[in-house]
Amino acid sequence: MARPKQQDARREELLRAARAVILTRGLNSTRVRDIADQAGVATGTVTYYFRELDELFDLVFAEAVERFCTAREHDTLTRANPREQLAALLRSGLPSGPDDELCCLLYEFSPQARQRASDAASRRELYGRQVDLYIRVLTAGQEEGRFRLQRPAAEIAANLVALEDAYGYHVIAQTFMTRQTAEQHLFGYAALATADSSLAP
Incomplete structure (x- = not known):
């Protein structure tokens, strides 16, 4: 044994x-x-x-979620101030390109959401940790007077995560959007939402 x-x-x-x-x-x-x-x-x-093969798949997905979220949290929270943190967070939410291994792995599981109920906890964790991180940075920026949030922090955070997911798909699929264009769009929305025109890719 x-x-x-x-x-x-x-x-x-x-x-x-x-x-x-x-x-x-x-x-x-x-x-x-x-x-x-x-x-x-x-x-x-x-x-x-x-x-069961699904047991192995569940572990693959959960491990990918943990790696992705932990990397984003570390890259964001080691920055000096909320503006730098937000910029780092915006950059880290997108695939580096069509061959980004970790993002490709996460996107493989996305179309299976209805069929794979066993992944539900990991999906909630993936979404929740990203939204919570945005809320934390946006709220800190507002409290320090760096941001003037145009909508509630939770709403801005949810929109940014949704934009990352959508734009990231097109970067991976190589449809009409490059990583550079996706980043510009994300920063543009974040600049409007925080009334911080200094935000730039």
């Missing part, structure tokens, strides 16, 4: 393999055999550690 540390290492290996396959084949096309082949193990090894 494998020891706990060995089991943890194997589960992490399978988690990495699942991420790689999902990014390559897409969530709907990912099968146990694909993950086993990617990890270089038998299919029985995958099913030993994860009886």
Whole structure:
């Protein structure tokens, strides 16, 4: 029987393999055999550690949400003042480009929201942590006299997260919007919403 540390290492290996396959084949096309082949193990090894493939998918999504949110929080809150924090927050909410691995992974799960009820807690966490972070920065900026919020902080925060999601999709899908254009639009809305014309990409 494998020891706990060995089991943890194997589960992490399978988690990495699942991420790689999902990014390559897409969530709907990912099968146990694909993950086993990617990890270089038998299919029985995958099913030993994860009886249901959805259990592994849930972990992949939850881990991606945690990485994304933690990175944004750290990048934002280490800045000197609310204006710099807001600028950092606006930049970090968009994919770096069509090949942004973490954002691509998160977007793979987005169309499955109705079918994957097991992801609901992670979806709420992803949305809630981003909105809360915006509210924190916007409120601090208003209290310090740097921002004059034109709408309630919660409303501005929700709109900014929604814009990030929408623009980010088009950056990933390479439709009509580049990362640069998306960033300009985000900063433009934030400048209007905070009455801070100094906000710029």
